[in-house]
Amino acid sequence: MTFSPLASLTGSMFSTAAMRQVFSAQACVQGMLDFEAALARAEARAGIIPAEAVEPIRQACSGDHLDLQALSEAAAGAGNLAIPLVKQLTAAVARQDKEASKYVHWGATSQDAIDTGMVLQLRRALDLIDADLDALGDALADLVERHADTVMIGRTWMQHALPVTFGLKAAGWLDAVLRHQERLQALRPRVLALQFGGAAGTLASLGDKGMEVAQALAAELQLELPDTPWHTGRDRMAEVASALGMLTGTLGKVARDLSLQMQTEAAELSEPAGEGRGGSSTMPHKRNPVGCAAVLACAVRVPALVSTMLTGMVQEHERALGGWQAEWDTLPEIAQLAAGALQQMRQVVAGLNVDSERMRANVDATHGLIMAEAVMLALGAKLGRMQAHHLVEDACRRAVASGQHLREVLTQDAAITAELNPEHIDKLLDPANYLGQSRVFGERVLQTWRRRRGRR
Numbered sequence: 001m002t003f004s005p006l007a008s009l010t011g012s013m014f015s016t017a018a019m020r021q022v023f024s025a026q027a028c029v030q031g032m033l034d035f036e037a038a039l040a041r042a043e044a045r046a047g048i049i050p051a052e053a054v055e056p057i058r059q060a061c062s063g064d065h066l067d068l069q070a071l072s073e074a075a076a077g078a079g080n081l082a083i084p085l086v087k088q089l090t091a092a093v094a095r096q097d098k099e100a101s102k103y104v105h106w107g108a109t110s111q112d113a114i115d116t117g118m119v120l121q122l123r124r125a126l127d128l129i130d131a132d133l134d135a136l137g138d139a140l141a142d143l144v145e146r147h148a149d150t151v152m153i154g155r156t157w158m159q160h161a162l163p164v165t166f167g168l169k170a171a172g173w174l175d176a177v178l179r180h181q182e183r184l185q186a187l188r189p190r191v192l193a194l195q196f197g198g199a200a201g202t203l204a205s206l207g208d209k210g211m212e213v214a215q216a217l218a219a220e221l222q223l224e225l226p227d228t229p230w231h232t233g234r235d236r237m238a239e240v241a242s243a244l245g246m247l248t249g250t251l252g253k254v255a256r257d258l259s260l261q262m263q264t265e266a267a268e269l270s271e272p273a274g275e276g277r278g279g280s281s282t283m284p285h286k287r288n289p290v291g292c293a294a295v296l297a298c299a300v301r302v303p304a305l306v307s308t309m310l311t312g313m314v315q316e317h318e319r320a321l322g323g324w325q326a327e328w329d330t331l332p333e334i335a336q337l338a339a340g341a342l343q344q345m346r347q348v349v350a351g352l353n354v355d356s357e358r359m360r361a362n363v364d365a366t367h368g369l370i371m372a373e374a375v376m377l378a379l380g381a382k383l384g385r386m387q388a389h390h391l392v393e394d395a396c397r398r399a400v401a402s403g404q405h406l407r408e409v410l411t412q413d414a415a416i417t418a419e420l421n422p423e424h425i426d427k428l429l430d431p432a433n434y435l436g437q438s439r440v441f442g443e444r445v446l447q448t449w450r451r452r453r454g455r456r
Helices: 017-022 025-045 051-060 068-078 082-096 110-146 166-191 204-221 235-261 290-311 323-350 356-366 369-383 385-402 406-411 422-428 438-452
Strands: 151-156 159-165
Touching (some): 025 110, 082 110, 159 438, 166 235, 235 290, 290 323, 356 369, 369 385, 369 422
């Protein structure tokens, strides 16, 4: 909640300008000031402070009136930013109206301002994440639709397994995006909640008007009013951190898949080209997957930060000693890294170059061996699974040893041709005939995405 840890020369690689602005020093301070202005309005409505005090307080609740450098320096001794902020705010109000300055921050505590300010920042952050998830989902949906029948090799344990389609692969990524959207939507009512409890979470400073002020304050800020203050109940902050951590992990998985398919030996995909993008300082021929690298770097960094948020949940009594304070820079960094990974992946997917011919050539790299399961199952229907497995496994060994295509070995094996004629074997060895429900799965995900986006 202080100066962004990503305000560096590499910030544009690992975050976005919009998200860095959401968690800038100015935005952090303004979130707390928005709380203070809304508090004054709510308390005047409840008759706690004079109505005349509201306008001078509101006018002073602008970051332009505060010295951010002095705030930063004073926070080290005060223990948080809110204490010197309230001091500066009170002085700014007093310059306009000394009487009104008596009512700044009335009945609240530092954590009320800090947590609610963070919640206001998170609301803007989640809006940005939602927009980029929509854009990424649209780009993935386009891949699913265009490559529904683009045959490629499926890989398990990094080895060739069975034929799949690139559309199915993209559908798996899109399906994950849909789940992340559901999670982020579901957590909003829990996370976007007012923090307002006063010194020990009782609002005793407001007498019998505490709930009235709390209700008015939540309405002013358009936040949920929780049943109790949550000063040391940090599941809200941990939940949004965890959700963003899972999102970044999924983006990392996509980046890993894409970058592996971009390897020279596979050459099935390439990132969008552009002036100065993906080059090497010494090798003119290089076209590096720089977008995927940035996503993977974010995915490496975020889990430890989420761990910090989870560790910080163990707090003392009614106010934390260290756990809460550990959140201040950690949660903004998680949000910024998640946003950076999301933007990079959106750009990569939207401009992805797909070489379907190379995908098909890679399917044939093992000379028919990947279709052994199809042959074994067809043969098993006649001879039984175990005997069929033995015959086809032996044929695969002979094909590898001799360098022959599996078809040649199969059609030369009398035990196999007694049950399967050459035409049947040819059909079984065609990868396009062994794609299972690839198209169906892809279409199911597309239908869900279209409903989500209000399209047919």
